[in-house]
Amino acid sequence: MIRNVGKMTIETPSDREISMTRVFNAPRQMVFEAFTKPELVSRWLTGPEGWTMPICEIDLHVGGKYRYGWRHADGKTMGSHGIYKEILPPERVVATESFDDPWYPGESVGTTTFVEEGGRTKVTLTVQYESKETRDGVLKSGMERGVSYSFDQLEKILEDQSQAKAS
Numbered sequence: 001m002i003r004n005v006g007k008m009t010i011e012t013p014s015d016r017e018i019s020m021t022r023v024f025n026a027p028r029q030m031v032f033e034a035f036t037k038p039e040l041v042s043r044w045l046t047g048p049e050g051w052t053m054p055i056c057e058i059d060l061h062v063g064g065k066y067r068y069g070w071r072h073a074d075g076k077t078m079g080s081h082g083i084y085k086e087i088l089p090p091e092r093v094v095a096t097e098s099f100d101d102p103w104y105p106g107e108s109v110g111t112t113t114f115v116e117e118g119g120r121t122k123v124t125l126t127v128q129y130e131s132k133e134t135r136d137g138v139l140k141s142g143m144e145r146g147v148s149y150s151f152d153q154l155e156k157i158l159e160d161q162s163q164a165k166a167s
Contacts, residue, residue: 006148007155015132018139021124022151026158028116031123032090034154035112036060044153046070047146055079062087066095082107090114097127104138106130 008022024031034040042056047070055069062084069079079100086094093112108127115122125147129135 006152008144008148008151010144012135012139013126014128016130016135017126017128018135019124019126020144020147021122023117023120023122024155024158025120026162027119028114028121029090030158030161031121032114034157035093035114035123036089040157041068044157045150046153048149050074060084060087082110085109086111103141104129104134106134108134 011019038056042053050073057067064084067081082096084095097108110127112125
């Protein structure tokens with residue numbers, strides 16, 4: 001399965017994986033930092049409109065932990081956390097993910113790669129779930145809307161940073 005959601009492509013490379021790819025008009029180091037610095041992550045990884053990320057803690061080393069906490073305008077909250085398994089700046093980050101109030105069973109493992117091509121960076125996030133049923137449930141949840149919205153926000157932040165560096 002291959003689907004285009006805005007500027008993002010979603011694929012299912014195996015029975016247990018979802019892979020999301022998007023190209024950003026920014027150098028790899030800048031994009032890597034946007035994925036690993038709390039002050040940047042909290043500005044773009046908000047999911048669908050109406051959500052903010054008041055909690056963004058990142059201890060970026062192998063064995064280090066992260067914690068994200070989101071709040072919706074209606075007062076609803078959501079949290080996730082995980083452990084960094086592999087970090088190869090600015091090429092790759094592998095981390096586990098679990099939700100405080102799980103909406104799918106078990107823990108997932110996300111691998112994010114950053115490949116620079118002519119000053120642009122292709123980001124691929126591949127998430128492996130514990131089962132095909134879990135993966136299929138996540139695909140049916142509409143999560144791609146939140147990821148696509150977040151990536152749109154990231155694109156704006158990267159544009160602002162690029163313009164600031166050019167000035």
